[in-house]
Amino acid sequence: MENLERIIAECPFFAGLDHAYLNLVVGCASNVRFEAGSYVFKEGTPADTFYLIREGKVAIEIFAPHRKPIIVSTAGEGEIVGWSWLLPPYVWKFHGHAVQSVRAIALDGKCLRAKCEENHDLGYEILKRVVQIVEHRLDEARFQQVDVYAVQR
Amino acid sequence: MNSAAIALEPMMPQTHSVREVIKETPDTFTLTLQPEDGAGAIGFQPGQFSMLWVFGVGELPISISGDPGKQDRLVYTVRSVGKATNAFVSQKPGAGVGVRGPFGIGWPVDAARGRDLVIVAGGIGLAPLRPVIYHVLSHRTEYGRLVLLYGARSPRDLLYRKELASWARQRDTQVLTTVDYGGLSWRNHVGVVTTLLKYARLRPAQSVAMLCGPEIMMRFVARDLEGHGFGRRQIYLSMERNMKCAVGFCGHCQYGPHFICKDGPVFTYEQIGPMMDKYEL
Numbered sequence: 001m002e003n004l005e006r007i008i009a010e011c012p013f014f015a016g017l018d019h020a021y022l023n024l025v026v027g028c029a030s031n032v033r034f035e036a037g038s039y040v041f042k043e044g045t046p047a048d049t050f051y052l053i054r055e056g057k058v059a060i061e062i063f064a065p066h067r068k069p070i071i072v073s074t075a076g077e078g079e080i081v082g083w084s085w086l087l088p089p090y091v092w093k094f095h096g097h098a099v100q101s102v103r104a105i106a107l108d109g110k111c112l113r114a115k116c117e118e119n120h121d122l123g124y125e126i127l128k129r130v131v132q133i134v135e136h137r138l139d140e141a142r143f144q145q146v147d148v149y150a151v152q153r
Numbered sequence: 154m155n156s157a158a159i160a161l162e163p164m165m166p167q168t169h170s171v172r173e174v175i176k177e178t179p180d181t182f183t184l185t186l187q188p189e190d191g192a193g194a195i196g197f198q199p200g201q202f203s204m205l206w207v208f209g210v211g212e213l214p215i216s217i218s219g220d221p222g223k224q225d226r227l228v229y230t231v232r233s234v235g236k237a238t239n240a241f242v243s244q245k246p247g248a249g250v251g252v253r254g255p256f257g258i259g260w261p262v263d264a265a266r267g268r269d270l271v272i273v274a275g276g277i278g279l280a281p282l283r284p285v286i287y288h289v290l291s292h293r294t295e296y297g298r299l300v301l302l303y304g305a306r307s308p309r310d311l312l313y314r315k316e317l318a319s320w321a322r323q324r325d326t327q328v329l330t331t332v333d334y335g336g337l338s339w340r341n342h343v344g345v346v347t348t349l350l351k352y353a354r355l356r357p358a359q360s361v362a363m364l365c366g367p368e369i370m371m372r373f374v375a376r377d378l379e380g381h382g383f384g385r386r387q388i389y390l391s392m393e394r395n396m397k398c399a400v401g402f403c404g405h406c407q408y409g410p411h412f413i414c415k416d417g418p419v420f421t422y423e424q425i426g427p428m429m430d431k432y433e434l
Binding site for chain 1: 306334347370
């Protein structure tokens with residue numbers, strides 16, 4: 001558990017989090033592994049977990065009928081994957097596909113959600129950090145949409 | 154004609170012959186040229202450009218993408234996007250091409266000695282930066298860490314794939330590539346080039362950053378580098394405008410108070426940043 005606490009504390013997402021809150025987070029954490037090619041989560045299934053990637057790469061994929069899945073972004077070492085656990089209806093909206101062998105810390109979103117409901121200070125801290133991730137992803141998606149390498153005519 | 158004579162006759166193209174043509178991507182080619190009169194090619198600084206005459210078609214400003222240590226040839230990587238570029242990349246070995254230059258102020262490879270180099274390239278923007286990489290790798294002990302962050306539209310649009318793999322194996326060198334749109338066989342990053350900054354081993358206080366790619370990309374990267382602690386004087390960008398005379402006579406490439414051909418194409422972000430936010434420029 002001590003090791004898990006150290007890893008979580010060193011993750012940028014949890015950096016500077018009050019020690020008491022960190023203990024609550026560690027209580028919801030466990031080590032997991034995913035083989036390359038396997039799915040970390042699938043669209044439409046309950047989003048009760050989110051992941052801190054320690055090693056490897058997870059692709060966020062959109063399923064598209066009659067065509068190959070579309071990879072919209074990837075997340076790697078030190079990054080958090082998943083915020084659907086925090087917002088109703090708590091269902092994954094995309095596939096999370098391990099494109100490389102992945103070692104991660106799974107954080108029980110349901111457990112953490114309950115702790116956030118009990119302790120709104122913790123809830124606000126977590127929410128601020130999740131919003132920062134959402135903001136970064138939104139910026140990246142907007143930039144991606146510009147299609148900067150396309151030929152300008 | 155020797156280099157002194159060429160310096161006196163900057164408007165006079167020297168005939169070169171195409172020695173080799175390499176297809177890099179479906180629309181991008183690398184051509185190696187050699188002087189036809191048998192004289193050694195003129196030396197160039199990484200980041201400088203030439204004006205290339207495709208006889209009967211027109212003239213193109215193209216950055217030199219070859220190894221500055223190999224002075225007997227000039228290498229250019231060109232994306233075929235119009236009549237003149239298409240004519241240039243369609244040249245066969247043995248064909249004649251006119252070359253003026255090299256022109257402009259290149260990357261600050263001398264001023265960067267002893268420091269880490271953070272190179273951020275997008276698409277064809279890797280071509281003007283490749284001479285810097287060659288230079289650093291052949292003078293490895295004179296520089297600190299080399300970090301190359303490279304973004305392209307898709308895996309098939311990545312330039313110099315074999316070299317990227319070979320550079321990644323060099324000591325104290327980090328090479329990260331990403332694509333905006335990845336296929337299922339792509340096992341690397343997917344996302345815009347700025348997303349690579351979080352994986353980069355950066356030491357901003359002792360670094361010089363060199364950026365080349367679409368202007369909008371450089372603006373985003375420069376902004377994020379500032380967020381990581383880089384000062385505007387530590388960030389260099391290569392600008393592209395409609396160069397015609399290449400020596401500051403005609404004014405076609407004027408950008409605010411600068412002529413891109415003569416005062417650049419490489420500028421510090423401190424010099425050029427304020428103008429990048431202006432719509433009318």
